[in-house]
Amino acid sequence: MPLEIAPHHESPDMVYWDVLQVRSWTLYVAATPFGLCRVTLPGESLDDDVKWRMRFMPSAQWRHDPGALETFTQQLSEYFTGTRQDFFGTLDLYGTPFQRAVWQALLTIPYGETRSYQDVAQMIHDPKAVRAVGGANHANRIPIIIPCHRVIGKQGDLVGYGGGLEVKQELLKLEQQTRRIFC
Template sequence: MMSKPVSEIYWGTFQHPLLLHPLHLAVTNQGLCRITWPHETIDVLKKWVNRRIPNAFLIQNHNQLSKYVQQLQEYFDGDRKKFTLPLDLRGTAFQTSVWQALTQIPYGQAWSYSDIAERIDNPKAVRAVGTANGANPIPIVIPCHRVIGKNATLTGFRGGLDMKEKLLQLEGYYDYTKKGHARFQF
């Protein structure tokens, strides 16, 4: 009986003064596959890897993550507007189409969930777009924070509305109202 192949997943952390806690990053041989939010622990990363990449072996290795950490550092320092990292997206076809659309939102701008649904040629899938946006495994690099309600309010965000606002302000985007609620307003 043959055993299943084991995938090596390299992980490490990224810390910046704008963040209260570190981000945990995971990288496969294909590219970046997961970034946690500051309020999420290493256990969140481990559970995600176990669910999405069965038989994976997590190896802490900061050298394997150096180019990813460097680009995040440049972004948080205000010196990078676009990421040029290889990604290893783990999701459904619909989710990956939404995540690809998110990468098209320019730095310092925001689109609505409806805008994303139109962009993927599925204008009636607004709520599904919101769900896929919330399941984004690579936040910041795939800029789910650049999606706001159609009425320009901040809306539900897995990273927390304070983090969403912090990232939008880092990019110089202030054209929103803080009246948003933690629940989705598409």
């Protein structure tokens, strides 16, 4: 079963979260009853999302529940060991229709490959929206699974990443190394 996007719904009452240690990184993972809604990058915490949480989940209670996140934390662990290229499950996305279109397009970029911001703008049939694609990437609350790290500059340079260019480079390096094994 590939990744699915949960249909639009009212604000959830409950959000479950867990902590995942991979490499030397600490990642926080969160899900609503509708699907995965957040994966942090190294150096981020769930507390960094106060504005986002107040906008989309103002009355939700947050509960530490590793069991509720086990499917996704296991997949992320496998990704970081190089044994998983594709994710499955339901994503609970919060954003504008434009952002959601960009995130859908990002899901089509194959593991170990990259696309430019301009390529993504063309994928969503809005070739002039290159900067807006960058803004949608920045608003992506499920990095790694929605692979905004696979979007690079037109000339192939690493530009813009919420977790920093070092993290982006590490993720791309991991995928390029393990892609050779799977091919």
